[in-house]
Amino acid sequence: MDFNNQHPIFMQIAAMIMDSILEKEVHAGERIQSVRELAGHVQVNPNTVQRAFSYLQDQGVIFNQRGVGYFVSDDAFDKIKSLKREEFIKEFLPELFRRMDHLNISIDDLKQYKA
Amino acid sequence: MDFNNQHPIFMQIAAMIMDSILEKEVHAGERIQSVRELAGHVQVNPNTVQRAFSYLQDQGVIFNQRGVGYFVSDDAFDKIKSLKREEFIKEFLPELFRRMDHLNISIDDLKQYKA
Amino acid sequence: MDFNNQHPIFMQIAAMIMDSILEKEVHAGERIQSVRELAGHVQVNPNTVQRAFSYLQDQGVIFNQRGVGYFVSDDAFDKIKSLKREEFIKEFLPELFRRMDHLNISIDDLKQYKA
Amino acid sequence: MDFNNQHPIFMQIAAMIMDSILEKEVHAGERIQSVRELAGHVQVNPNTVQRAFSYLQDQGVIFNQRGVGYFVSDDAFDKIKSLKREEFIKEFLPELFRRMDHLNISIDDLKQYKA
DNA sequence: GTGGTCTAGACCACC
DNA sequence: GTGGTCTAGACCACA
Numbered sequence: 001m002d003f004n005n006q007h008p009i010f011m012q013i014a015a016m017i018m019d020s021i022l023e024k025e026v027h028a029g030e031r032i033q034s035v036r037e038l039a040g041h042v043q044v045n046p047n048t049v050q051r052a053f054s055y056l057q058d059q060g061v062i063f064n065q066r067g068v069g070y071f072v073s074d075d076a077f078d079k080i081k082s083l084k085r086e087e088f089i090k091e092f093l094p095e096l097f098r099r100m101d102h103l104n105i106s107i108d109d110l111k112q113y114k115a
Numbered sequence: 116m117d118f119n120n121q122h123p124i125f126m127q128i129a130a131m132i133m134d135s136i137l138e139k140e141v142h143a144g145e146r147i148q149s150v151r152e153l154a155g156h157v158q159v160n161p162n163t164v165q166r167a168f169s170y171l172q173d174q175g176v177i178f179n180q181r182g183v184g185y186f187v188s189d190d191a192f193d194k195i196k197s198l199k200r201e202e203f204i205k206e207f208l209p210e211l212f213r214r215m216d217h218l219n220i221s222i223d224d225l226k227q228y229k230a
Numbered sequence: 231m232d233f234n235n236q237h238p239i240f241m242q243i244a245a246m247i248m249d250s251i252l253e254k255e256v257h258a259g260e261r262i263q264s265v266r267e268l269a270g271h272v273q274v275n276p277n278t279v280q281r282a283f284s285y286l287q288d289q290g291v292i293f294n295q296r297g298v299g300y301f302v303s304d305d306a307f308d309k310i311k312s313l314k315r316e317e318f319i320k321e322f323l324p325e326l327f328r329r330m331d332h333l334n335i336s337i338d339d340l341k342q343y344k345a
Numbered sequence: 346m347d348f349n350n351q352h353p354i355f356m357q358i359a360a361m362i363m364d365s366i367l368e369k370e371v372h373a374g375e376r377i378q379s380v381r382e383l384a385g386h387v388q389v390n391p392n393t394v395q396r397a398f399s400y401l402q403d404q405g406v407i408f409n410q411r412g413v414g415y416f417v418s419d420d421a422f423d424k425i426k427s428l429k430r431e432e433f434i435k436e437f438l439p440e441l442f443r444r445m446d447h448l449n450i451s452i453d454d455l456k457q458y459k460a
Numbered sequence: 461g462t463g464g465t466c467t468a469g470a471c472c473a474c475c
Numbered sequence: 476g477t478g479g480t481c482t483a484g485a486c487c488a489c490a
Contacts, residue, residue, distance in 0.1 A: 003295045008474065022217065045297075045475045081218075088214050093228050096211060099203050102137070103196075107225050113208050114222065123480060150463065160482045165463075173288075180348045182390075182462045182490030238465060252447070265478065275467045280478075297475030297477045311448075318444050323458050326441060329433050332367070333426075337459065340452050343438050353489065390490045 001042050009044060013052035016042075018061060018080045021072060028074045032062065059083060116157050124159055128167035131157075133176060133195045136187060143189045147177065174198060231272050239274055243282035246272075248291060248310045251302060258304045262292065289313060346387055354389060358397035361387075363406060363425045366417060373419045377407065404428055 001009055020026055032038075035053060039046040053070055056062045060079050062070045073079065100106070116124055135141055147153075150168060154161040168185055171177045175194050177185045188194065215221070231239055250256055262268075265283060269276040283300055286292045290309050292300045303309065330336070346354055365371055377383075380398060384391040398415055401407045405424050407415045418424065445451070 009296065010474080019217075048475055051475085084214065085218055088218060088220075089228065092211070092214060093225070096207070096225075097229060099199070099207060103200055103203060105203075107222060107229065110208070110211075110222050110225075113204060114212060125480080149461085151461095160484095161463095162483090163481065165465095166480090168463085179463070180490090181354065182488085184462060240465080264476085266476095275469095276478095277468090278466065280480095281465090283478085294478070295475090297473085299477060314444070315448055318448060318450075319458060322441070322444060323455070326437070326455075327459060329429070329437060332364075333430055333433060335433075337452060337455050340438070340441075340455075343434065344442060344452065355489080393490050396490085 001044060010048050010051040010055065013038070013042065013044070013049055014055050017052065017056060018084075021061070021076050022080060026072055028072050028076055031069045031071050034069055116159060125163050125166040125170065128153070128157065128159070128164060129170050132167065132171060133198075136176070136191050137195060141187055143187050143191055146184045146186050149184050231274060240278050240281040240285065243268070243272065243274070243279060244285050247282065247286060248313075251291070251306050252310060256302055258302050258306055261299045261301050264299050346389060355393050355396040355400065358383070358387065358389070358394060359400050362397065362401060363429075366406070366421050367425060371417055373417050373421055376414045376416050379414055 001012055003009065005012065007015075017032065026032055033041070035046050035049045039049045042049075053062065053064075057064060057070070060073055061076045061083075063073055064070050116127055118124065120127065122130075132147065141147055148156070150161050150164045154164045157164075168177065168179075172179060172185070176188055176191045176198075178188055179185050231242055233239065235242065237245075247262065256262055263271070265276050265279045269279045272279075283292065283294075287294060287300070290303055291306045291313075293303055294300050346357055348354065350357065352360075362377065371377055378386065380391050380394045384394045387394075398407065398409075402409060402415070405418055406421045406428075408418055409415050
């Protein structure tokens, strides 16, 4: 976790979980780590992990079975993709184009910075 | 000012001043509005403007003449440009490329979103 | 705290913290008192302590872990030493030599004043 | 004048005048520049020069003849010397030794910094 | 008039 | 609980 980051830690954790689903490390229907396990793993307050899970549940990426744990939704993969796509286009791109205008950078200019 | 914004108001004010310098509305060596004047204009507390000015002074964009006011630095223009460029390249671009990789979007694909 | 001092209170607090690091009362990586705790101890407004912490964070002496508190940087000790050394050599010494010249005092003459 | 200096401008002006007396550019009994002349000279608000003159008058370095101007006191030279000496020993030296202790610098070490 | 500092008290996101 | 920001209002040195 990056504690000196503009992104809240709980969102960093949510992103981490979504990435592990995209990378097929966990599959639809599988149980994910418990709040406490994950909290111990990433050295974070359990409340923070809980908040990440709640967020993912709200987004329909995971679901909760009381007393058992959290599981990956069947359509988690597509949900995540469309979530990321929407956020990228609606929130990230406008900011990108705004900044590029200010700095007189064209889209083709970006290629030189691409690692 | 956008009071319901993730960016703090004092940073919005700082950005506003930097923009007015980039737009050549105020030039190097010129005095800018006093803390109290600007606070009245943008309807915020003088302390908030003060904080924006202190930030800009730390960045070398403006300087203070005691009892007189704040003035635009001689190299303010370049300072601002390099400040913005650095932030863009070091903080914004890595995030951009990370997201594009996840979404399988190429740099050329961006052109279709450009207004 | 000395409230009738030419140095602002928030700088006195910053100096106090740096001294406690130099004196090894707190070590690298350790958490320091919270804003509110310290404010209570030294009988000042929390905002004033906050300002001291922000200054020290800008200088890289301490860092923040969100929702948890402030911690001493790994290289705080060296940072403080070099901060003080630089200030001494660049701002204090020239003034010293200027005054000594005016008063016809040599460096060796200083020894007689040393307690 | 150095407007970005910890020393107040009126004290810088007072020091300037005292220096010109020490350098024998003006002699005891001679009239010095008027407030307005000097203010124009150093590009400063006349109030600021006035304040420097008042300070010097308080210290007995100059005296005022109403409607005519300010004149250098007969014992200005000695007054200035002892003023500077006293300030140096009572205010400057303790600070010097305090800082040198913190930085583990000895009096002999100073010689290497002497231009 | 100017900026610089401080207090008191509030609200917020986050852990 | 933590720090971060903001307001309101005050006092100060300085120009």
